[in-house]
Amino acid sequence: MYMYQGHIHCSHRLLHLTFTRPLAFSSTHPSELLVLPISMQRLAYSPAIRALSSSSSLRTASSLQRFVAAAPLQATTTRLLPSRRPSSRSFTTTPTIMSSTVAGGANALLDLIKNRRSHYALNKDLTISPERVQEIVKEALQHVPSSFNSQSNRVVVLFGAEHDKFWDITTEVLKGMVPEDKWEATAGRMAMFKGGAGTILFFEDVTVVEGMQAKFALYADRFPVWATQSTGMLQHTLWVALEAEGLGANLQHYNPIVDAKVADEWKLPATWKLNAQLVFGGKSAEAGEKAFGPIEEKLKVFGA
Numbered sequence: 001m002y003m004y005q006g007h008i009h010c011s012h013r014l015l016h017l018t019f020t021r022p023l024a025f026s027s028t029h030p031s032e033l034l035v036l037p038i039s040m041q042r043l044a045y046s047p048a049i050r051a052l053s054s055s056s057s058l059r060t061a062s063s064l065q066r067f068v069a070a071a072p073l074q075a076t077t078t079r080l081l082p083s084r085r086p087s088s089r090s091f092t093t094t095p096t097i098m099s100s101t102v103a104g105g106a107n108a109l110l111d112l113i114k115n116r117r118s119h120y121a122l123n124k125d126l127t128i129s130p131e132r133v134q135e136i137v138k139e140a141l142q143h144v145p146s147s148f149n150s151q152s153n154r155v156v157v158l159f160g161a162e163h164d165k166f167w168d169i170t171t172e173v174l175k176g177m178v179p180e181d182k183w184e185a186t187a188g189r190m191a192m193f194k195g196g197a198g199t200i201l202f203f204e205d206v207t208v209v210e211g212m213q214a215k216f217a218l219y220a221d222r223f224p225v226w227a228t229q230s231t232g233m234l235q236h237t238l239w240v241a242l243e244a245e246g247l248g249a250n251l252q253h254y255n256p257i258v259d260a261k262v263a264d265e266w267k268l269p270a271t272w273k274l275n276a277q278l279v280f281g282g283k284s285a286e287a288g289e290k291a292f293g294p295i296e297e298k299l300k301v302f303g304a
């Protein structure tokens, strides 16, 4: 068990927290300090913070959140390694900045990935600002990889009335396609999605894909596949990120039936091909149970 007391320097690839007020807490692994998730909500669930909550005067999530909210935040992109093992049980620490690997450094990311679920019961209570959502989208859109760094991903974010409009358009299109006896279920689903606070539309720019095909003829048949893989990476990143900020989301695919109307409504380039829609909002209910097949059937490892 490590004991920390004094000023704590926590870091994350995207966020650097500098707590200038003294605090004390215990942790079984010092690297937990370095991988605290960004949002207050997630902070409350971090093992290090849980330990902190129970071992210091910050005994409740809300007092912890007040404490963290009052702490000065400072953005940085540095990676930090675990602080050195303390020589005494009580000390002031600042972790060492290094560029080598960190065993356990992926755990916070894996926790965020495990925490992401399909949330269908959503409401319009956007618990973070639209600006914050946009910030997350921008970061993900810029940093998620694409083949040959072709940057084929395009995104439209719809909030409020614009989100409602998307689901009205989808409802109208489906009304002309779904048999009368099936309409009630479809209408219920549309109302459910419209009940969310926003929708992220994921596109790929076909001119980028075609440009890559022309430039690298050898891989011509691969570029559309790689563009789809890249949008999948972006979708997952944003899904995980929104959940990490306390929102719920679910992924839908009403393309291609709505593509023309969407392009017309939001004056989008005809070359933007719609791939998916991520509906997001406040969570009205927890996600349902999820079953997992045996990992042994999914993974083979050699040479370890």
Ligand SMILES: Cc1cc2nc3c(=O)[nH]c(=O)nc-3n(C[C@H](O)[C@H](O)[C@H](O)COP(=O)(O)O)c2cc1C
Residues within 6 Å of the ligand: 116, 117, 118, 119, 250, 251, 252, 253, 287, 290
């Ligand atoms: C590529 C992909 C396509 C999906 N398409 C839909 C969809 O069209 N409609 C839907 O309700 N859920 C869709 N989902 C959500 C999955 O059904 C869901 O992720 C899966 O059942 C696991 O549940 P979880 O998201 O709660 O972990 C899709 C998920 C993926 C990864």
